Amino acid sequence: MMGNEKVDQKLTGKSLKLLLRFARYFKRFKLLIFTGFICLVIHLLLTLIQPIISKLIIDKALIQGDIKLLNLLGILFITAAVFSYLISSLRQYIFLYIQQKVILNVRKDLTGHILNLPLSFHNYQNPGYLMARVDSDVGNLSGVMTDRYIESLLDLLMLLTASFILFILSWKLALFSLLLLPFFLVAVRYFSEKAKRLSADMQESHALTASSLQEIFSSVFTIRIFNKEKKEINGFVSRMIHYLSTNLKMVRLNLFSNLTMGIIATLAPLIVIWYGGYQVIKGEITIGTLFAFNMYLVYMFNPVRKIYGTIQSLSISMASLERIFQIFDVPPENISPVTAETHSRKSLSGSIAFKDLNFSYIKDKPVLKGISFEVKQDQIAALVGPSGAGKTTVFNLLLRLYQDFNGHILIDGIDIREMDVKLIRRSIRLVPQEPFLFNRTIFENIAFGGIGSSREDVVNAAKIAMADEFIERLHNGYDTIIGQRGAALSGGEKQRISLARALVANPKILLLDEATAFLDSKTESLVQEAINNALKDRTCMIIAHRLTTVMNARQIIVLNNGQIEDIGTHDELYSNCRLYQELCRKQFKRISKNEPL
Template sequence: MSGPGGMAGAPHQRSMDFKGSGKRLLAQFRPERAWLVVMLLVLVVSVGLSVLGPKILGHATDLIFGGFIGQKLPAGLSKEQALEGLRHDGQGGMADMLSGMDFTPGHGIDFGAVGEVLLLVTAVYGAAGLLMLWAGRISARAISNTVFQLREQVEAKLSKLPLSYLDKQSRGEVLSRVTNDIDNLGQTLQQTLGQLVNSLLTIVGVLVVMFWISPLLALVALVTVPLSALVATRVGKRAQPQFVQQWKSTGKLNAHVEEMYTGHSLVKVFGRQRESAEVFAEQNEALYKAGFKAQFISGIMQPAMMFVANLNYVLVAVIGGLRVASGALSIGDVQAFMQYSRQFSQPLTQVASMANLIQSGVASAERVFDILDAEEQSPEPDKARAERPAESRGRVELKNVSFRYAEDKPLIEDLSLAVEPGQTVAIVGPTGAGKTTLVNLLLRFYEVREGRILLDGTDIAAMDREELREGIGMVLQDTWLFGGTIAENIAYGAQGATREQVEEAARAAHADRFIRTLPDGYDTVLDDEGTGVSAGEKQLITIARAFLSDPVILVLDEATSSVDTRTEVLIQRAMERLASERTSFVIAHRLSTIRDADVILVMENGSIVEQGTHEALLAADGAYAGLYKAQFAEAVAEVD
């Protein structure tokens, strides 16, 4: 595993397609578009009521100020007469300012009218709040459903990915994308979607009312918008690559932790704790640096936007004061405009402050989309058109099969082979000869490059993969158990299997004896690591699982490598009985386990160099004889 040092320049190597990924993320909401339209309409009404609030409240201010001025002036005069009197007394500036206000000389504050306005404002804000709460509920529902559907898409995609994709990806990296990235995406949407729409609607609504009150002050408020956009763009471009790198580093760190936890025994046995800790520290440091840079750079956004907002506030206050002094605006209108100025700059600041969340969420979305965009295995034929063998007998034939993992590295070239029903075929050869690859091709984990593989005369490429694999039982060298009881693990090989059938399969695999010695017998609960049973016992459970599935073809890939010699002999005898009506492929390194095979194939460099029975191959004194002598140390000199 390479250290993080090699990724130092990664943020500059590939810039994330923020726009494209953002559009694709929004497209995920298509099934929820009806609810999103309802949410939008609710938000429009809610924002509209919120925007009207300051204007109505400004009217209350005018009533109070008008009453205060009116009680200072002599009764019996009209507004025009009072203003003319002020100008006659040399108070022209005061007269100009009062000319834009509504007052009646000799009348004080109309508290009844003020109370009605305040009640109206309370009702307006209350309704706006309730509608906002409803919109939030709709948003949460739409987002939860969308993330739910996205998880299902990823799960469905994983089942369609070829084995080659999973071979090239570490488990921790894939798990990080499926869990951490989707969770981060869901949290980002919950925190930003409704608020973002609300902020944008607020900007539009406030802008309309601001132009209604005073076009001049509205233009002054808009002067700072280009500056805000410039700040947001510059900071966003610098922060986005860091968020991409942050989630890459998270995936790498998770992969390392998963590997070290899975193999913690080996790490301790070989004394590699220090190296493991050093790699963890390096990757943790890379994650820290990427996360710090992403948060710090995006964190500059909010204070910068607040500075611009305060600058806008000062400009509006100064020019608004001059407009009041000239009588062009009332104090209530200026008060309302000051509130609108805050309402206008606040959503801009909110949108800017959400930039780090949005960038982080879109970065996670792109990592999830990478999985969804991965090349799938070749499409299945239509169920109705898929070919099926007329009779399941277990005859396997390979005709001129060629395969290679990499284009420039041939592995299997022009391989032909015929296996009759009921035969036990052993495949031996050095590591990398293509033994396991041959089985992977039979199961269609990989597709052949050239040639055909026939099962009972039917090309497996024309068969449905699920139907093909239903007739093949497989036991691997690496055991796989899931969290559950031993009985459930064995029954995994056949849906609806009874307890009697499970126990019968366990007895056939010689697992019954050790299972009954456990405290809860077949109901003993295992975790996914199989803690509580030995490696050999786990192997017996997986063999019992394969026996229970009652397959036409049985594949054993080093299936007895983890059991002791006595158990191995017992399994061989059981397999002889079980394989009497099955075609069996046995991949083995211990040649003592395959002496009774009907035919032994010796593979080297993807080709069959020898085939025959155990005795015939020994008599031929060829590649098989060399392997046999080397294994049993009968002729060390010959091996040399």
């Protein structure tokens, strides 16, 4: 028992901290919350006065046959009831408005926070799982909204006030009717604890189900070509069955709790009518008193049921709130403070240096080991090497997508860890091997790469990327919607759109990650020509799968197992670097020192 008490205290303290953190979302709504609170107080007073009016109608107007008094009390009763509902409706609207605004702000903040989390976080998170956090968990926060606390406070006041009035009306009847209250409270505690545990299981199961569904929809092509539709559907159904099983447990709990509460709440007025009727016959109380007593008894048990509902809803919401703040507590990407040296900079010149760079995605499994080389301003450098050599990792570190590396990466002589990451990414643009295009217009996809890019900026970038011609042939030109991931475009067209998107910001540093790796020779020629246009007056680093694309590079860095094998021009490397020779031989049938590649 002592252990359980300690656990309860720990959970209560943790929940209180979460609620205090969540409370900051309500600061801007102080006036509305106060207005809603006033509405609740007025509603409480108008509700409490109605049984007294009923008692007067029965004991004074009806028994004495006073029609004037009956009319007066009837008008007063109707007025109190109508205004009570009007005030209650206004209060509900106020708090629903606050609730929707708070949910909107939490979703906005959570989505923004997730977007700013390090790439190392996203590498191990399924997008569907994160979507469930933003969607369903935030949606469940209604149970911890301000109106619930205020209503619970006023329900407690209603309970205490009604209990006090019951004792004034008839202390014997009050004691008799309160015999069932302890059973009611025990049931409330039992069911609320069960609901909290089930809610956490249900939400986790829902997140995993959403994650599974998102993964299926994202991999339709792969599933179909491997003929795995049935297997994936069965896997999804298995998760759904687990989710539905957990859901049904919650449904059964709710049904059983409502049944238990309903029986207790129904027995109370029946006992009052039975024992109260006995008191009326004996002349100890009037019929009006019995009628008013029954109304106040409802006012006593209803708040208890509502408080139980709030506790149950709070249990569900606290599980969601805890999961939401688990994500909020993941430290965002470190945006280094801008130093005096970089404060006035709006762009970078483009010289790059790597000095004794070491990096591991997983501890004790190094990906880069002692990498050192320089790329001068407006120079073209190429990274070549077998798959897994660490080429793409070099780009990721230069863009500061990962920050826990040893050694130094310098741009214009400044360590990138001392620079504003926004300045770095504003000055560098990456054309990935498989570009992601949005289900938007071509104009929007290209303009995405800049800041406030005009139509002219987009068209100029498309012309440099040799994309303008095929875009203009489309029915809606730059206003053509290209489908999910650019489904309406060919591979070469996607690459040229991606290149235009990178160029629209006129970056000083351009990174090309095997941009022609999977293109046919004709399309590769078009894309390569577009790339050659883009290289003028900017520093460029190219990851090359096809060595013909980098033969004219000022320097070629050969990577192998995370280390630099050699650095030089094509001719120098072909003469002196065995690994480079092997890479060349794999791509060309006939190679000799006297035959050009």
